[in-house]
Amino acid sequence: MKLTINGEEHAVDARTLAALLDELDYDPSFLATALNGDVVPAGERAACGLSDGDRIEILAPMQGG
Amino acid sequence: MLELYGTQLSSRLFLGTAQYPSPAVMADAVRAAGVDLVTVSLRRETAGGRTGGRFWELINELGVRVLPNTAGCHSVKEAVTTAHMARELFGTDWIKLEVIGHHDTLQPDVFGLVEAARILANDGFKVFPYTTEDLTVGERLLEAGCQVLMPWCAPIGSARGPVNPDALSAYRAHFPDIPLVVDAGLGRPSHAAAVMELGFDAVLLNTAVARAGDPVAMGSAFAEAVKAGRRGFLAGPLAPRDMAVPSTPVIGKAVFE
Numbered sequence: 001m002k003l004t005i006n007g008e009e010h011a012v013d014a015r016t017l018a019a020l021l022d023e024l025d026y027d028p029s030f031l032a033t034a035l036n037g038d039v040v041p042a043g044e045r046a047a048c049g050l051s052d053g054d055r056i057e058i059l060a061p062m063q064g065g
Numbered sequence: 066m067l068e069l070y071g072t073q074l075s076s077r078l079f080l081g082t083a084q085y086p087s088p089a090v091m092a093d094a095v096r097a098a099g100v101d102l103v104t105v106s107l108r109r110e111t112a113g114g115r116t117g118g119r120f121w122e123l124i125n126e127l128g129v130r131v132l133p134n135t136a137g138c139h140s141v142k143e144a145v146t147t148a149h150m151a152r153e154l155f156g157t158d159w160i161k162l163e164v165i166g167h168h169d170t171l172q173p174d175v176f177g178l179v180e181a182a183r184i185l186a187n188d189g190f191k192v193f194p195y196t197t198e199d200l201t202v203g204e205r206l207l208e209a210g211c212q213v214l215m216p217w218c219a220p221i222g223s224a225r226g227p228v229n230p231d232a233l234s235a236y237r238a239h240f241p242d243i244p245l246v247v248d249a250g251l252g253r254p255s256h257a258a259a260v261m262e263l264g265f266d267a268v269l270l271n272t273a274v275a276r277a278g279d280p281v282a283m284g285s286a287f288a289e290a291v292k293a294g295r296r297g298f299l300a301g302p303l304a305p306r307d308m309a310v311p312s313t314p315v316i317g318k319a320v321f322e
Contacts (some may be wrong), residue, residue, distance in 0.1 A: 006109040006111075008233070018123075026113070030153035032107060039146070039153050042153070059107040060109075060120075061106075061107055062108045062120060063083035063084070064082060064083055064104050064133070065104055065272065
């Protein structure tokens, strides 16, 4: 399945957002995720199914002014 | 004590967390400045990356409240979505709302700002809008649901200090009961003292401390300046006069002629 993750195309096996984070070696405890522009809370990632062509954003805390 | 959206803050200086020489220097500067509110942001994390987690752990160790921003957002949709991501990530409904209108000046797009503020306030966010000193825009932001206004005093990162103090004075006079925070453009402690003397409730700055020769010492200097400016305002500064007025009494002066 092909997904656009943080603006880049990836071919992945994962079928859910939680599985995707695991497959790509993310630490899920410090992330915010969105599917096609809508926030997916951490508790809903395991039930969040993915489809070919989905756009995923994976954001982390960083320094800001 | 300063109260914003029902939360009391002991310091009237808020610090950004970007551009320091190292995370350790940032942490020391925050401690030296005695602030209890810092701004943070969020960005795309690379696969396998852990930098965001390490930064977040450092902020948590500092024991300060965070104000996430929507820096770099140029559209209402972008800013609103980023705010939702920030609420999910940082666990706070406070958001420093930036909708940028120009790449070069980083001037806010005040039309988009009001629109985004209304959407977010209706969705339960406590919005801290980065705005200009325009009075009408300020009124629109209050109508949209903001309970704090954060006008710039000069362009972000410019270190120019208050370039239009008359407009800031008018802003203070026009919104006597609204918490006002000068956000952006401060370069030196004297700039912070100057806007606090005008009656602003707090200042928010980043670059002036982070890029100083000694950020930790500069954080402390700004903290003292903010306190001095606040005390000066409360003490009732003298209005400027056009002519000299002798400070030494002339009555009883000896006459030698």
